[in-house]
Amino acid sequence: MNKVKGADIVVKSLVEEGVTHVFGYPGGVVIALFDRLYDEKSIRFILPRHEQAAAHAADGYARATGKVGVCIATSGPGATNLVTGIATAYMDSIPMVAITGQVKSTLIGNDAFQEADMIGITRSITKHSYLVKDVEDLARIIKEAFYIARTGRPGPVLIDLPVDVLLKETEFKYPKTVDIRGYNPTYDGHIGQIKKLAKAIAKSKRPLLYVGGGVILSDASKELTKLAHSTGIPVTLTMMGLGAFPGDDPLCLGMLGMHGTAYANHAVQESDLIISIGSRFDDRVTGRIDDFAPHAVVAHIDIDPASVSKNVQVDIPIIGDAKTVLKELNKSVKKTDLSAWHAKIEKWKKDFPLRYKDDDKLRPQYVIEQIQKITAGKDVIISTEVGQNQMWTTQFYKFEHPRTWVSSGGLGTMGFGFPAAIGAQLGKPDSIVFDIAGDGSIQMNIQELATAVIEKIPVKIAILNNGYLGMVRQWQELFYKRKYAFTVLAEDNARYCPDFVKLAESYGAKGIRVTKKSEVVNAIKTAIKTDGPVMMDFIVEREENVFPMVPAGESISNMLHGLA
Numbered sequence: 001m002n003k004v005k006g007a008d009i010v011v012k013s014l015v016e017e018g019v020t021h022v023f024g025y026p027g028g029v030v031i032a033l034f035d036r037l038y039d040e041k042s043i044r045f046i047l048p049r050h051e052q053a054a055a056h057a058a059d060g061y062a063r064a065t066g067k068v069g070v071c072i073a074t075s076g077p078g079a080t081n082l083v084t085g086i087a088t089a090y091m092d093s094i095p096m097v098a099i100t101g102q103v104k105s106t107l108i109g110n111d112a113f114q115e116a117d118m119i120g121i122t123r124s125i126t127k128h129s130y131l132v133k134d135v136e137d138l139a140r141i142i143k144e145a146f147y148i149a150r151t152g153r154p155g156p157v158l159i160d161l162p163v164d165v166l167l168k169e170t171e172f173k174y175p176k177t178v179d180i181r182g183y184n185p186t187y188d189g190h191i192g193q194i195k196k197l198a199k200a201i202a203k204s205k206r207p208l209l210y211v212g213g214g215v216i217l218s219d220a221s222k223e224l225t226k227l228a229h230s231t232g233i234p235v236t237l238t239m240m241g242l243g244a245f246p247g248d249d250p251l252c253l254g255m256l257g258m259h260g261t262a263y264a265n266h267a268v269q270e271s272d273l274i275i276s277i278g279s280r281f282d283d284r285v286t287g288r289i290d291d292f293a294p295h296a297v298v299a300h301i302d303i304d305p306a307s308v309s310k311n312v313q314v315d316i317p318i319i320g321d322a323k324t325v326l327k328e329l330n331k332s333v334k335k336t337d338l339s340a341w342h343a344k345i346e347k348w349k350k351d352f353p354l355r356y357k358d359d360d361k362l363r364p365q366y367v368i369e370q371i372q373k374i375t376a377g378k379d380v381i382i383s384t385e386v387g388q389n390q391m392w393t394t395q396f397y398k399f400e401h402p403r404t405w406v407s408s409g410g411l412g413t414m415g416f417g418f419p420a421a422i423g424a425q426l427g428k429p430d431s432i433v434f435d436i437a438g439d440g441s442i443q444m445n446i447q448e449l450a451t452a453v454i455e456k457i458p459v460k461i462a463i464l465n466n467g468y469l470g471m472v473r474q475w476q477e478l479f480y481k482r483k484y485a486f487t488v489l490a491e492d493n494a495r496y497c498p499d500f501v502k503l504a505e506s507y508g509a510k511g512i513r514v515t516k517k518s519e520v521v522n523a524i525k526t527a528i529k530t531d532g533p534v535m536m537d538f539i540v541e542r543e544e545n546v547f548p549m550v551p552a553g554e555s556i557s558n559m560l561h562g563l564a
């Protein structure tokens with residue numbers, strides 16, 4: 001019998017799972033594990049400069065590829081630094097396995113050096129977690145962790161590994177199957193319910209598909225597109241759903257909700273049949289819940305039974321995998337006459353287009369439009385930070401394909417975009433990867449410039465530099481009488497604090513400053529042509545706002561439109 005250390009078992013198990021990229025940061029209790037990882041040639045190990053970035057990079061990798069992202073940190077502060085990244089992945093149902101070192105089993109609970117109770121800390125932000133107590137359980141636990149992370153409604157799973165377990169020896173046998181009591185996600189929808197939905201579609205005069213990230217997670221874009229095209233039902237997408245249906249399709253209404261398009265929100269409010277697929281009626285989508293879709297029969301297709309009728313009472317629930325259910329539904333639907341509905345929507349599109357002031361000032365929306373134009377037809381992945389930069393991207397970038405949009409939805413994590421872009425680029429080396437950033441958010445994980453330069457990860461950062469924590473400033477402008485309490489990052493006389501160009505250069509990346517509209521196209525083209533990472537600093541109009549906007553807690557019928 002050939003005995004190996006727990007550390008070997010972890011690495012061999014990762015190889016069995018087909019893991020090719022691991023994002024991690026070392027420390028005392030995981031030295032044995034890193035020692036083995038160092039020798040494993042089939043795994044590329046990426047050393048970020050902060051554990052939070054390891055988690056976000058693993059997450060970005062998972063979003064771009066559909067595979068399980070893996071991150072590793074040492075016990076105590078290393079592990080707690082992962083927390084924001086784990087919570088971010090949890091809120092957006094991203095498959096991830098986070099491995100944390102733990103102090104020696106016999107010291108747990110002793111306030112040992114660098115001890116943190118990671119199981120306790122992450123209980124509400126993981127799909128499941130394991131404290132490994134016996135090396136004999138290790139391979140089975142890793143197998144289960146990957147299985148749980150990627151099946152059903154995906155999510156992060158934590159494995160907490162005491163140092164002594166990593167050092168103990170046993171035989172390595174990777175289980176072929178898993179058998180987890182009480183965990184059996186339902187994939188096939190109930191046939192009777194699917195028939196009921198088909199009938200409702202046949203009867204409906206104003207149907208609307210309301211599509212969330214679940215469609216991307218279940219790889220159901222083709223089936224969704226087929227449903228929309230064969231029935232003529234228009235499609236609106238949540239932020240997480242962007243890319244599930246082509247943004248330039250005539251049936252696409254773009255995003256709904258707080259910063260959604262006016263035509264999407266009007267369509268929801270007048271619809272007589274809302275078909276929600278893989279979306280969870282988040283408050284940013286529904287606005288005031290008792291006035292959401294007041295005339296509609298609501299159908300909801302979702303793999304997570306806990307999401308159904310949680311916020312909005314559902315008339316036709318279908319528990320199952322989006323792809324499997326849509327395949328079945330597509331067998332029993334046909335085109336109905338929706339011409340009056342289409343005409344109504346066309347009128348809204350004409351009356352309330354997305355727009356911004358098209359003058360000679362450098363406006364952030366223009367930058368986003370140019371990124372789209374210049375990269376048209378190429379493989380592009382766009383990540384964003386959080387704030388106005390993110391919302392303008394949802395509005396002005398028309399995502400065509402699933403897994404080309406990487407952004408923190410549920411948690412809204414500033415500092416996510418750049419490390420996530422690094423992960424996405426590693427997963428999709430042939431894509432052009434942009435992080436559309438805010439000047440506030442980018443500073444939350446700016447240290448990853450080192451990772452990008454040293455690992456030769458050619459992410460293009462486009463900072464929409466408004467000198468403000470812009471989204472919060474926008475709320476202050478609209479609802480707090482322009483009292484900009486602690487949202488000013490840089491007054492006009494300190495616009496370059498930090499000087500992002502010099503900062504990029506100090507890391508060995510290329511920095512480009514853009515102060516005029518006429519320089520935008522050239523800067524983007526130069527960035528794309530440059531081999532390594534590039535940081536573009538667009539000095540944009542300071543007080544540009546994101547419109548339309550539904551004020552928090554109001555009905556989505558009550559949109560502020562901004563421009564007169």
Ligand SMILES: Cc1ncc(C[n+]2csc(CCOP(=O)(O)OP(=O)(O)O)c2C)c(N)n1
Binds near residue numbers: 389442464
């Ligand atoms: C980690 C974190 N802290 C605070 C917030 C609250 N918040 C949301 S948007 C925002 C402003 C972001 O500023 P910036 O990155 O410059 O983007 P802008 O809105 O100006 O485009 C803040 C502070 C958050 N979402 N995440």
Ligand SMILES: [Mg+2]
Binds near residue numbers: 438464469470
């Ligand atoms: Mg800003």
